Amino acid sequence: MLDELNVVIRVFFTKEENKAALIIGNHAWNDFQSLLDRLFEGEGRDAARASRSLYEHLVNYCEVMSDTESTERYLAHRAVTAELLGNLTRGVPLLKGGEHKKERTRLARMKRDGAAHLRTVLARYGPQFKRDWSRRNLRDRASTHGYGSGYDVYRLLSQVTHGSAGGVLGTYADVTGRTVHRTGPSLDLAVLAYLEGISFFRDFVREVEKRSSINCSELVAALNRIVSCWPVYRYSLQSLDRTLWPKSPPQGPxxxxxxxxxxxxxxxxxxxxxxxxxxxxxxxxxxxxxxxxxxxxxxxxxxxxxxxxxxxxxxxxxxxxxxxxxxxxxxxxxxxxxxxxxxxxxxxxxxx
Incomplete structure (x- = not known):
């Protein structure tokens, strides 16, 4: 599968001319690689975050490939990034001598040079642009492009990123009436992220084939084979997970x-x-x-x-x-x- 993936990646970055799509592709290809690495290790929390991101990349790619204004807005949002980077001064006091002065000057210049561009961008798109590059929320964009059904999965995976009470799947359980917290890999989330994340990425590849006119048939076939192996992955991790949970709550220090x-x-x-x-x-x-x-x-x-x-x-x-x-x-x-x-x-x- 990696051979097919590398071929598509090389053709995509060579052939695609939409700069916004290229950046989104950069996110997607890298996050998919991260997803595979984390699934191999059973690191469900990181895998869930990568899967969540792949859904956003899928929707955003469709958006910028459908609408010129969306492409312009997506790229213009880099002005917000420049401002945020210019504000990253936490590490400056830790530097000494010439490095301290050099970093302080670099950040000040970045903020100064980006300020005029940011004002121009905000004057064009409004103050709310600092919060989100798109005129529409993710759910509406997803529904427009036929991926609204995946939004609830995205919300579920987002609970890990946002630290929600329900985002501790696989590391929290009730054992004989007492709560037990586990540190380390969340195998439950790995099982969830495997199916959803790879499915989101497969949809992204299909969209690349359609919208960027790149032959992705071999890669899609490889992804289909990986998705078909999900029951085996699920059984293996669930079997292992049962051996890790204690029969009774462990005694504390x-x-x-x-x-x-x-x-x-x-x-x-x-x-x-x-x-x-x-x-x-x-x-x-x-x-x-x-x-x-x-x-x-x-x-x-x-x-x-x-x-x-x-x-x-x-x-x-x-x-x-x-x-x-x-x-x-x-x-x-x-x-x-x-x-x-x-x-x-x-x-x-x-x-x-």
């Missing part, structure tokens, strides 16, 4: 207090899932907590001191936040305690 025969106390940050610990900064009012912990343990008839294998007596204090000590190394939890640390009552968390 815990403050661990280790007590030695000498009376010395050490605080640890304990991650039960990783089965690792590292030294922690003693929490606020640690002395009071240590005193109450000792009193509670002694009331249970236990004398804190070395236990099995020369390891200290340990207590898990769930209502105290442990902060790892900067630079501390991870150590296997089994090196600090055997079995399970004693769990202290919730009232041992702060003075009063």
């Amino acid at each position: 815990v403050a661990l207090l280790a007590m030695y025969p000498t009376g010395k106390m050490r605080w640890y940050y304990w991650d039960p899932v990783m089965k690792m610990v590292k030294l922690a900064i003693p929490p606020e009012e640690s002395e009071w907590i240590e005193e109450k912990t000792l009193a509670h343990i002694r009331s249970e008839g236990v004398h804190p001191g070395m236990v099995e294998d020369g390891k200290p007596y340990t207590a898990a204090i769930h209502h105290v936040q442990a902060v790892p000590k900067p630079g501390a190394d991870w150590v296997k939890a089994s090196a600090i305690f055997s079995g399970t640390p004693v769990v202290l009552p919730s009232w041992i968390k702060a003075k009063g």
